[in-house]
Amino acid sequence: AAAPTRRRIRPLDQDVVNKIAAGEIIVAPVHALKELMENAVDAGSTSLEVLVKDGGLKLLQITDNGCGIDKEDLPILCERFTTSKLQKFEDLQSIVTYGFRGEALASISHIAHLTVTTKTRDSDCAWRAFYKGGKLVPAKPGQSPDPKPVAGRPGTQVTVEDLFYNIPNRRRAFRSASDEYNKIIDMVGRYAVHCSNVGFLCKKHGESSASISIQTNASTIDRIRQIYGASVANELTEFSTSDNRWGFTAKGLATNANYSTKKTTLLLFINHRCVESSNIRKAIEQTYASFLPKNGHPFVYLSLEIDPQRVDVNVHPTKREVNFLNEDETIQAVCEHLRTKLAAVDASRTFLTQT
Numbered sequence: 575a576a577a578p579t580r581r582r583i584r585p586l587d588q589d590v591v592n593k594i595a596a597g598e599i600i601v602a603p604v605h606a607l608k609e610l611m612e613n614a615v616d617a618g619s620t621s622l623e624v625l626v627k628d629g630g631l632k633l634l635q636i637t638d639n640g641c642g643i644d645k646e647d648l649p650i651l652c653e654r655f656t657t658s659k660l661q662k663f664e665d666l667q668s669i670v671t672y673g674f675r676g677e678a679l680a681s682i683s684h685i686a687h688l689t690v691t692t693k694t695r696d697s698d699c700a701w702r703a704f705y706k707g708g709k710l711v712p713a714k715p716g717q718s719p720d721p722k723p724v725a726g727r728p729g730t731q732v733t734v735e736d737l738f739y740n741i742p743n744r745r746r747a748f749r750s751a752s753d754e755y756n757k758i759i760d761m762v763g764r765y766a767v768h769c770s771n772v773g774f775l776c777k778k779h780g781e782s783s784a785s786i787s788i789q790t791n792a793s794t795i796d797r798i799r800q801i802y803g804a805s806v807a808n809e810l811t812e813f814s815t816s817d818n819r820w821g822f823t824a825k826g827l828a829t830n831a832n833y834s835t836k837k838t839t840l841l842l843f844i845n846h847r848c849v850e851s852s853n854i855r856k857a858i859e860q861t862y863a864s865f866l867p868k869n870g871h872p873f874v875y876l877s878l879e880i881d882p883q884r885v886d887v888n889v890h891p892t893k894r895e896v897n898f899l900n901e902d903e904t905i906q907a908v909c910e911h912l913r914t915k916l917a918a919v920d921a922s923r924t925f926l927t928q929t
């Protein structure tokens with residue numbers, strides 16, 4: 575057989591590298607939405623509106639009333655690793671805001687058409703900028719790429735259009751816009767429960783009624799009632815515990831033994847970021863096993879605050895996974911507390927039914 579031809583090693587185009595990296599961070603529209611919501615909350619917003627077309631593939635628009643972005647910062651806004659939230663590597667250890675490495679907007683600008691309209695409190699007008707591949711681009715060919723003055727209210731509106739337009743295989747992989755929309759509603763719902771003092775609105779483009787509408791001053795239980803229903807909200811037990819040894823505080827709301835459903839709903843926030851943890855999920859399900867009928871599952875909203883020095887949030891650019899010290903001890907302590915709470919409710923219930 576002929577010897578295989580030897581090919582030289584060459585670097586990929588920077589543009590290709592950026593696109594690959596972006597596609598790893600933003601796998602589906604909901605991932606872009608999560609980053610943009612976190613930015614809006616970081617900016618101190620008290621109102622957040624989400625507009626979605628075609629499951630976020632055609633349009634994803636987030637409007638907030640936060641601090642806005644300085645006009646001078648707009649040229650580098652979407653460059654990779656530009657951020658107002660981190661200066662030194664050590665800052666990673668004490669960071670309390672949601673995003674921190676300046677990758678979200680950069681990533682989005684590599685795989686979608688991105689428009690940012692923003693107004694700070696000190697600015698006389700709002701500024702609108704268009705981005706592609708991390709850089710400012712003109713609205714139309716031939717025009718200047720500089721941000722344009724427009725009328726607008728204080729805050730920021732980020733518009734993401736045609737997500738994955740330049741990754742056709744990814745785009746084709748999305749079979750159903752309504753599946754993607756459901757993921758978006760689920761994520762908006764989670765943040766709407768967690769972010770008290772922030773109002774949330776989530777709408778499908780062209781529909782008059784909103785999928786989620788939460789007033790700024792709604793209580794956490796009211797938020798849960800509106801999003802997950804009265805059957806959940808009526809059976810909630812509040813819990814709160816902490817332990818200095820493991821450097822954590824945990825608080826939240828969990829359904830008691832009167833409530834049971836087919837699948838566990840776990841709203842898990844670690845240092846105010848929505849994350850997944852199969853370890854925590856398993857431990858919670860085990861805790862409930864002695865209180866609920868076979869195949870019955872709870873609703874649990876758990877906000878864990880862990881001493882930032884003990885958390886490694888940097889395991890993956892998506893930040894969907896979080897590692898922290900003494901994870902087992904922390905989970906055990908939280909579940910032990912939950913167990914006592916549930917037992918107390920259970921005991922008073924037994925007492926009530928007996929009398």
Ligand code: ADP
Binds near residue numbers: 613642656675680
């Ligand atoms: P990161 O959030 O990790 O800093 P991003 O790419 O998400 O990176 O955002 C870059 C910067 O843009 C942020 O640090 C912040 O200063 C600014 N920014 C982004 N979104 C908003 C917003 N909605 N309101 C105000 N500032 C914003």
Ligand code: MG
Binds near residue numbers: 674676
């Ligand atoms: Mg961010």
